[in-house]
Amino acid sequence: MTGPATLGTAARRGAETKTTMRSTYGRGRAKLQKGLVYGAAFLTFAVLLFLIGYILISGIPHLKSSLFALQYTSENVSMLPAMITTVEMTVLALLLAVPFGLFTAVYLNEYAARGSRLVRVIRITTETLSGIPSIVFGLFGMLFFVTRLHWGYSLLAGAMTLAIMILPLIMRTAEEALMAVPDSFREASFGLGAGRLRTVFRIVLPSAMPGILSGVILGIGRIVGETAALIFTAGTMAQIPGLLQSGRTLAIHMYVLSGEGLHMNEAYATAVVLLVVVLLMNTLSALVAKKLTKK
Amino acid sequence: MKNFWEKLMHGVFFVCALASIFAVVMICIFLFANGIPAIREIGVLDFLTGTKWKPGNDIYGILPMIVGSIYITAGAILIGVPVGLLTAVFMAFYCPQRAYRLLKPCTELLAGIPSIVYGFFGMIVIVPAVREAAALFGADISGSSILSASILLGVMILPTVIGVAESALRAVPQNYYEGAVAMGATHERAVFSVMLPAAKSGVLASIVLGVGRAIGETMAVVMVAGNQPRLTGNVLKGIRTLTANIVQEMGYATGLHREALIATGCVLFVFILLINLTFSVLKRRKDA
Numbered sequence: 096m097t098g099p100a101t102l103g104t105a106a107r108r109g110a111e112t113k114t115t116m117r118s119t120y121g122r123g124r125a126k127l128q129k130g131l132v133y134g135a136a137f138l139t140f141a142v143l144l145f146l147i148g149y150i151l152i153s154g155i156p157h158l159k160s161s162l163f164a165l166q167y168t169s170e171n172v173s174m175l176p177a178m179i180t181t182v183e184m185t186v187l188a189l190l191l192a193v194p195f196g197l198f199t200a201v202y203l204n205e206y207a208a209r210g211s212r213l214v215r216v217i218r219i220t221t222e223t224l225s226g227i228p229s230i231v232f233g234l235f236g237m238l239f240f241v242t243r244l245h246w247g248y249s250l251l252a253g254a255m256t257l258a259i260m261i262l263p264l265i266m267r268t269a270e271e272a273l274m275a276v277p278d279s280f281r282e283a284s285f286g287l288g289a290g291r292l293r294t295v296f297r298i299v300l301p302s303a304m305p306g307i308l309s310g311v312i313l314g315i316g317r318i319v320g321e322t323a324a325l326i327f328t329a330g331t332m333a334q335i336p337g338l339l340q341s342g343r344t345l346a347i348h349m350y351v352l353s354g355e356g357l358h359m360n361e362a363y364a365t366a367v368v369l370l371v372v373v374l375l376m377n378t379l380s381a382l383v384a385k386k387l388t389k390k
Numbered sequence: 391m392k393n394f395w396e397k398l399m400h401g402v403f404f405v406c407a408l409a410s411i412f413a414v415v416m417i418c419i420f421l422f423a424n425g426i427p428a429i430r431e432i433g434v435l436d437f438l439t440g441t442k443w444k445p446g447n448d449i450y451g452i453l454p455m456i457v458g459s460i461y462i463t464a465g466a467i468l469i470g471v472p473v474g475l476l477t478a479v480f481m482a483f484y485c486p487q488r489a490y491r492l493l494k495p496c497t498e499l500l501a502g503i504p505s506i507v508y509g510f511f512g513m514i515v516i517v518p519a520v521r522e523a524a525a526l527f528g529a530d531i532s533g534s535s536i537l538s539a540s541i542l543l544g545v546m547i548l549p550t551v552i553g554v555a556e557s558a559l560r561a562v563p564q565n566y567y568e569g570a571v572a573m574g575a576t577h578e579r580a581v582f583s584v585m586l587p588a589a590k591s592g593v594l595a596s597i598v599l600g601v602g603r604a605i606g607e608t609m610a611v612v613m614v615a616g617n618q619p620r621l622t623g624n625v626l627k628g629i630r631t632l633t634a635n636i637v638q639e640m641g642y643a644t645g646l647h648r649e650a651l652i653a654t655g656c657v658l659f660v661f662i663l664l665i666n667l668t669f670s671v672l673k674r675r676k677d678a
Contacts, residue, residue: 124578125579128578129484132476132480133480135472135475136481136484139552140493140496143496146503146511150511194406195406198402198403198406199403199410201403202403205403206403216411217408217410217411219670220410220411220413223663223666224414226662226666227417227662228606228658229606230606230608230636230637231421231658231659234421235417259417262409262413266410290396292400316502320504321504322504323505323609326640327640327641350609366507369506369507373499373503373504373507376502377495377502381495
């Protein structure tokens with residue numbers, strides 16, 4: 096990555112002396128292109144900063160202690176039940192998605208013959224899954240878990256839907272982490288007489304742990320921010336739900352509030368909490384991933 | 391005993407690996423089994439090309455929503471792709487390494503912000519801004535419009551476009567660049583006339599993926615697009631997308647109305663499958 100940048104300065108210095116090039120390829124055009132590149136990059140990061148800044152600055156003053164009451168009433172519009180629901184939902188969805196995602200990655204990377212037809216089919220379906228919009232997952236969850244399995248709007252139906260949704264993310268990051276483990280580790284383990292299973296659990300998985308974890312943390316971020324897949328699976332009840340009861344996560348809470356238009360201040364406050372959680376998750380994931388590369 | 395565990399876990403890993411296939415098959419079966427009967431009852435042509443959506447009178451034509459999705463997606467591409475591509479060029483060829491270490495996570499953060507937060511931001515910043523800008527020209531509109539939705543979605547597809555395009559640009563062999571510079575090209579010329587064309591299919595793939603993101607986006611669009619099911623080419627007027635149609639009415643729909651909404655989901659799903667197919671074809675061409 097340093098390559099093009101340093102070469103670039105050298106080239107630009109060279110261009111000052113090369114008049115032939117300048118005549119065919121106008122200096123004005125090069126300047127324009129350079130300006131556009133810097134302008135676009137500036138715009139991108141300015142929008143990000145503005146968005147985060149705007150939400151934080153206009154939202155933080157609305158964070159009141161009454162928003163963290165244990166019981167939701169139409170008076171205090173507490174978001175604490177929604178926060179607890181979000182935690183429940185996240186734990187449940189991860190419990191379902193992580194084993195499947197991780198084991199799929201193990202199968203693809205450690206067991207399956209490379210390039211076999213089954214592996215190809217699995218890759219294609221995973222790619223398909225990761226491209227499906229969350230509203231389609233929501234529709235499926237409603238048709239299958241809520242209606243066909245008669246779970247009703249429930250925590251479990253929501254968590255199952257989300258688990259399918261984040262499966263490709265968990266799988267892909269886990270697979271990349273497994274691929275990064277050098278083959279010499281496996282060979283050494285086999286050479287000492289360990290079986291395949293033992294090699295996977297004692298050697299490969301521990302060394303791939305940071306990569307796997309960073310994927311899981313990104314998954315948490317997606318679960319926390321998800322709305323469309325949950326409206327028709329987990330419902331919108333403002334309560335702390337049991338497994339087969341309806342409950343609203345923070346993101347749904349925010350959607351309901353901003354849709355009603357009656358509690359905009361509380362919606363601002365919820366946006367702040369959501370944004371902070373996502374910021375934390377992203378930073379955490381990057382830190383964990385960095386630990387991997389340091390090793 | 392050891393052999394038993396080896397075999398058992400091999401089986402477990404294998405079964406887990408089948409989960410994603412199982413999930414895709416189930417999603418297809420349940421969507422189409424619930425959607426196709428409704429399309430048949432309404433009539434394929436009436437459903438796909440009908441210009442009126444009036445559930446109260448049992449009239450279900452989703453052409454306005456199909457057109458709405460296409461308009462808003464096109465607007466998002468028009469706004470997001472130039473900025474995204476140029477930013478990708480910046481990240482790959484202009485960004486100093488120290489700044490890169492800070493900016494790369496920022497593009498990932500852009501992807502991590504929940505769509506509900508984007509939608510809320512659009513509702514309290516972009517919609518009023520569009521309303522006031524239009525008022526300067528004497529137009530009296532609510533601000534929830536194709537334009538507002540396009541701007542918001544243009545921002546939302548940025549991380550997708552930047553990520554895929556940047557890795558495509560980085561995959562171009564370094565000696566292309568060196569060759570261009572050795573022949574006397576400036577940095578700009580080497581980047582725009584050699585590197586960018588060489589990464590063409592990856593760049594196209596990034597746009598296709600952006601289209602997929604834009605067409606499937608739901609919550610953010612619902613909050614800024616106005617959601618009127620009508621055919622209009624006026625970018626300052628509200629419009630409804632396929633995704634918004636589902637979210638808006640599924641909560642209270644029953645009978646044929648509900649099935650028509652699921653059928654809307656099927657149409658969206660087919661769009662997405664086509665886009666995914668295009669994406670993987672483009673990606674494979676890049677690998678070759």
